[in-house]
Amino acid sequence: MNGVDDIRDLIPAYVAGELSGEERRRVEAALEGSPRLREELRRYERLFVLLAAAAAEEVEAPRDLESRVAMQVALRTYVRAAADIAGDLLGAYGRAIVYYLRLV
Amino acid sequence: MRRHQTAVYRVCYRVLGDREDARDAAQEAFIRAYGKIDTFQGRSAFRTWMLRLAVNVSLNERSRRRPLPPELLEADSGSGPEEAAVAADEVARLHRALRSLKPNHRAAVVLRDLEGLTYEEVAEALEVPPGTAKGWVSRGRRRLRELLL
Incomplete structure:
Protein backbone atom coordinates (compact mmCIF):
# COMPACT_ATOMS: atom_id res chain seq x y z
CA MET A 1 0.00 0.00 0.00
CA ASN A 2 1.47 3.36 -0.92
CA GLY A 3 1.34 6.42 1.31
CA VAL A 4 -1.68 8.07 -0.30
CA ASP A 5 -3.80 4.90 -0.03
CA ASP A 6 -2.67 4.51 3.54
CA ILE A 7 -3.76 8.05 4.39
CA ARG A 8 -7.00 7.71 2.43
CA ASP A 9 -7.93 4.69 4.54
CA LEU A 10 -7.37 6.73 7.69
CA ILE A 11 -9.62 9.60 6.64
CA PRO A 12 -12.95 8.18 7.92
CA ALA A 13 -11.42 7.43 11.31
CA TYR A 14 -9.88 10.93 11.25
CA VAL A 15 -13.29 12.50 10.67
CA ALA A 16 -14.78 10.29 13.39
CA GLY A 17 -12.09 11.44 15.83
CA GLU A 18 -10.77 7.92 16.32
CA LEU A 19 -7.09 8.43 15.50
CA SER A 20 -4.15 8.75 17.86
CA GLY A 21 -2.28 12.06 17.96
CA GLU A 22 0.50 10.79 15.74
CA GLU A 23 -1.89 9.36 13.13
CA ARG A 24 -3.86 12.58 13.15
CA ARG A 25 -0.74 14.63 12.48
CA ARG A 26 0.22 12.30 9.60
CA VAL A 27 -3.21 12.73 8.03
CA GLU A 28 -3.16 16.50 8.46
CA ALA A 29 0.30 16.77 6.91
CA ALA A 30 -0.79 14.69 3.93
CA LEU A 31 -3.99 16.71 3.52
CA GLU A 32 -2.04 19.94 3.20
CA GLY A 33 -0.25 18.70 0.13
CA SER A 34 -3.01 16.80 -1.65
CA PRO A 35 -6.19 18.26 -3.17
CA ARG A 36 -7.38 14.68 -3.86
CA LEU A 37 -7.15 13.78 -0.21
CA ARG A 38 -8.88 17.03 0.76
CA GLU A 39 -11.72 16.12 -1.61
CA GLU A 40 -11.91 12.69 0.03
CA LEU A 41 -12.00 14.40 3.42
CA ARG A 42 -14.88 16.62 2.28
CA ARG A 43 -16.88 13.56 1.15
CA TYR A 44 -16.38 11.74 4.43
CA GLU A 45 -17.29 14.85 6.38
CA ARG A 46 -20.56 14.91 4.46
CA LEU A 47 -21.11 11.21 5.13
CA PHE A 48 -20.66 11.75 8.86
CA VAL A 49 -23.13 14.65 8.79
CA LEU A 50 -25.64 12.26 7.19
CA LEU A 51 -24.87 9.58 9.78
CA ALA A 52 -25.33 12.13 12.58
CA ALA A 53 -28.68 13.16 11.12
CA ALA A 54 -29.78 9.52 10.90
CA ALA A 55 -28.59 8.89 14.46
CA ALA A 56 -30.65 11.85 15.67
CA GLU A 57 -33.87 10.46 14.24
CA GLU A 58 -36.32 9.52 16.93
CA VAL A 59 -37.35 5.90 16.61
CA GLU A 60 -39.78 4.91 19.32
CA ALA A 61 -40.66 1.34 20.16
CA MET B 1 -37.31 -4.35 29.62
CA ARG B 2 -38.77 -0.86 29.59
CA ARG B 3 -35.29 0.66 29.91
CA HIS B 4 -33.92 -1.15 26.86
CA GLN B 5 -36.89 -1.53 24.57
CA THR B 6 -36.31 1.67 22.60
CA ALA B 7 -32.64 0.83 21.90
CA VAL B 8 -33.47 -2.77 21.00
CA TYR B 9 -36.31 -1.76 18.70
CA ARG B 10 -34.21 1.02 17.13
CA VAL B 11 -31.34 -1.36 16.31
CA CYS B 12 -33.76 -3.90 14.81
CA TYR B 13 -35.37 -1.14 12.78
CA ARG B 14 -32.07 0.22 11.50
CA VAL B 15 -30.79 -3.22 10.56
CA LEU B 16 -34.05 -4.40 8.99
CA GLY B 17 -35.38 -1.13 7.57
CA ASP B 18 -39.02 -2.00 8.24
CA ARG B 19 -41.12 -1.16 11.31
CA GLU B 20 -43.20 -4.32 11.31
CA ASP B 21 -40.19 -6.59 10.90
CA ALA B 22 -38.41 -4.59 13.59
CA ARG B 23 -41.32 -5.04 16.02
CA ASP B 24 -41.29 -8.79 15.44
CA ALA B 25 -37.51 -8.97 15.79
CA ALA B 26 -37.47 -6.86 18.97
CA GLN B 27 -40.24 -9.02 20.42
CA GLU B 28 -38.29 -12.20 19.61
CA ALA B 29 -35.09 -10.70 21.08
CA PHE B 30 -36.83 -10.03 24.41
CA ILE B 31 -38.45 -13.47 24.45
CA ARG B 32 -35.00 -15.02 23.92
CA ALA B 33 -33.63 -12.79 26.64
CA TYR B 34 -36.21 -14.13 29.10
CA GLY B 35 -35.28 -17.68 28.09
CA LYS B 36 -31.54 -17.08 28.35
CA ILE B 37 -31.36 -14.69 31.27
CA ASP B 38 -29.54 -17.30 33.38
CA THR B 39 -26.76 -17.41 30.76
CA PHE B 40 -26.08 -13.68 31.14
CA GLN B 41 -22.79 -13.67 33.01
CA GLY B 42 -22.32 -10.00 33.59
CA ARG B 43 -19.06 -9.88 31.64
CA SER B 44 -20.67 -7.39 29.30
CA ALA B 45 -23.19 -4.68 30.05
CA PHE B 46 -26.77 -5.89 29.97
CA ARG B 47 -27.51 -3.39 27.19
CA THR B 48 -24.75 -4.84 25.01
CA TRP B 49 -26.03 -8.36 25.69
CA MET B 50 -29.54 -7.27 24.66
CA LEU B 51 -28.24 -5.57 21.52
CA ARG B 52 -26.39 -8.77 20.62
CA LEU B 53 -29.68 -10.66 20.75
CA ALA B 54 -31.37 -7.90 18.73
CA VAL B 55 -28.69 -7.99 16.03
CA ASN B 56 -28.69 -11.79 15.86
CA VAL B 57 -32.46 -11.99 15.50
CA SER B 58 -32.50 -9.15 12.96
CA LEU B 59 -29.75 -10.64 10.78
CA ASN B 60 -31.37 -14.08 10.87
CA GLU B 61 -34.69 -12.51 10.07
CA ARG B 62 -33.21 -10.58 7.17
CA SER B 63 -31.52 -13.61 5.67
CA ARG B 64 -34.71 -15.66 5.53
CA ARG B 65 -37.06 -12.89 4.50
CA ARG B 66 -38.02 -11.35 1.21
CA PRO B 67 -35.66 -8.89 -0.53
CA LEU B 68 -35.12 -5.54 1.14
CA PRO B 69 -38.18 -3.26 1.18
CA PRO B 70 -38.11 -0.45 -1.38
CA GLU B 71 -38.30 2.39 1.13
CA LEU B 72 -37.51 2.88 4.76
CA LEU B 73 -40.49 4.41 6.50
CA GLU B 74 -39.90 8.01 7.41
CA ALA B 75 -38.95 8.64 10.99
CA ASP B 76 -39.29 11.98 12.75
CA SER B 77 -36.25 14.05 11.93
CA GLY B 78 -34.02 15.59 14.56
CA SER B 79 -34.36 19.24 15.44
CA GLY B 80 -30.70 20.27 15.93
CA PRO B 81 -29.12 22.78 13.55
CA GLU B 82 -26.86 20.17 11.94
CA GLU B 83 -29.74 17.80 11.35
CA ALA B 84 -31.86 20.61 9.97
CA ALA B 85 -29.22 21.19 7.28
CA VAL B 86 -29.69 17.66 5.99
CA ALA B 87 -32.68 17.11 3.76
CA ALA B 88 -34.95 14.22 4.67
CA ASP B 89 -34.40 12.63 1.27
CA GLU B 90 -30.66 12.54 1.91
CA VAL B 91 -31.20 10.63 5.13
CA ALA B 92 -33.56 8.31 3.27
CA ARG B 93 -30.80 7.71 0.71
CA LEU B 94 -28.42 6.91 3.52
CA HIS B 95 -30.86 4.33 4.89
CA ARG B 96 -31.23 2.78 1.46
CA ALA B 97 -27.47 2.63 1.07
CA LEU B 98 -27.16 1.11 4.55
CA ARG B 99 -29.55 -1.65 3.56
CA SER B 100 -27.39 -2.55 0.59
CA LEU B 101 -24.32 -3.18 2.76
CA LYS B 102 -23.28 -6.70 3.70
CA PRO B 103 -25.26 -7.66 6.84
CA ASN B 104 -22.23 -7.71 9.14
CA HIS B 105 -20.96 -4.39 7.84
CA ARG B 106 -24.43 -2.86 8.17
CA ALA B 107 -24.82 -4.08 11.76
CA ALA B 108 -21.35 -2.78 12.64
CA VAL B 109 -22.03 0.69 11.17
CA VAL B 110 -25.45 0.86 12.84
CA LEU B 111 -23.95 0.02 16.24
CA ARG B 112 -20.90 2.27 15.92
CA ASP B 113 -22.10 5.29 13.95
CA LEU B 114 -25.83 5.39 14.71
CA GLU B 115 -25.95 3.90 18.22
CA GLY B 116 -22.60 5.31 19.33
CA LEU B 117 -21.18 2.10 20.82
CA THR B 118 -17.43 1.83 21.35
CA TYR B 119 -15.50 -0.64 19.17
CA GLU B 120 -15.25 -2.97 22.17
CA GLU B 121 -19.03 -2.89 22.60
CA VAL B 122 -19.59 -3.41 18.87
CA ALA B 123 -17.25 -6.41 19.02
CA GLU B 124 -19.13 -7.86 22.00
CA ALA B 125 -22.50 -7.31 20.38
CA LEU B 126 -21.38 -8.97 17.16
CA GLU B 127 -19.37 -11.67 18.96
CA VAL B 128 -16.16 -11.01 17.01
CA PRO B 129 -12.71 -9.71 17.98
CA PRO B 130 -12.41 -5.89 18.17
CA GLY B 131 -10.15 -5.84 15.10
CA THR B 132 -12.84 -7.57 13.04
CA ALA B 133 -15.50 -5.17 14.29
CA LYS B 134 -13.27 -2.25 13.35
CA GLY B 135 -12.69 -3.71 9.88
CA TRP B 136 -16.44 -4.18 9.33
CA VAL B 137 -17.16 -0.58 10.36
CA SER B 138 -14.38 0.64 8.09
CA ARG B 139 -15.57 -1.35 5.07
CA GLY B 140 -19.16 -0.30 5.72
CA ARG B 141 -18.23 3.39 5.85
CA ARG B 142 -16.15 3.09 2.69
CA ARG B 143 -19.02 1.44 0.84
CA LEU B 144 -21.44 4.13 2.01
CA ARG B 145 -19.04 6.79 0.76
CA GLU B 146 -18.86 5.06 -2.63
CA LEU B 147 -22.62 4.75 -2.86
CA LEU B 148 -23.56 8.22 -1.67
CA LEU B 149 -20.85 10.76 -2.40
Missing part, protein backbone atom coordinates in the same frame (compact mmCIF):
# COMPACT_ATOMS: atom_id res chain seq x y z
CA PRO A 62 -44.30 0.39 19.59
CA ARG A 63 -46.39 1.00 22.68
CA ASP A 64 -47.65 -2.57 22.78
CA LEU A 65 -44.18 -4.18 22.57
CA GLU A 66 -43.96 -4.88 26.30
CA SER A 67 -47.43 -6.44 26.51
CA ARG A 68 -46.80 -8.53 23.38
CA VAL A 69 -43.58 -9.88 24.86
CA ALA A 70 -45.28 -10.65 28.18
CA MET A 71 -48.09 -12.48 26.39
CA GLN A 72 -45.69 -14.51 24.23
CA VAL A 73 -43.49 -15.45 27.19
CA ALA A 74 -46.55 -16.59 29.17
CA LEU A 75 -47.93 -18.49 26.19
CA ARG A 76 -44.66 -20.28 25.46
CA THR A 77 -44.23 -21.17 29.12
CA TYR A 78 -47.75 -22.59 29.23
CA VAL A 79 -47.32 -24.55 25.98
CA ARG A 80 -43.97 -25.94 27.15
CA ALA A 81 -45.49 -27.07 30.44
CA ALA A 82 -48.45 -28.63 28.62
CA ALA A 83 -46.05 -30.38 26.23
CA ASP A 84 -44.07 -31.78 29.15
CA ILE A 85 -47.26 -33.13 30.70
CA ALA A 86 -48.32 -34.65 27.38
CA GLY A 87 -44.90 -36.25 27.06
CA ASP A 88 -45.11 -37.68 30.59
CA LEU A 89 -48.60 -39.03 30.08
CA LEU A 90 -48.22 -40.42 26.60
CA GLY A 91 -44.52 -41.22 26.51
CA ALA A 92 -42.72 -41.28 23.18
CA TYR A 93 -45.99 -41.14 21.26
CA GLY A 94 -47.03 -37.98 23.05
CA ARG A 95 -43.63 -36.38 22.48
CA ALA A 96 -43.87 -37.27 18.79
CA ILE A 97 -47.26 -35.53 18.57
CA VAL A 98 -45.88 -32.49 20.34
CA TYR A 99 -42.91 -32.44 17.97
CA TYR A 100 -45.14 -32.97 14.93
CA LEU A 101 -47.40 -30.09 15.94
CA ARG A 102 -44.32 -27.96 16.61
CA LEU A 103 -45.57 -26.97 20.00
CA VAL A 104 -42.05 -26.67 21.38
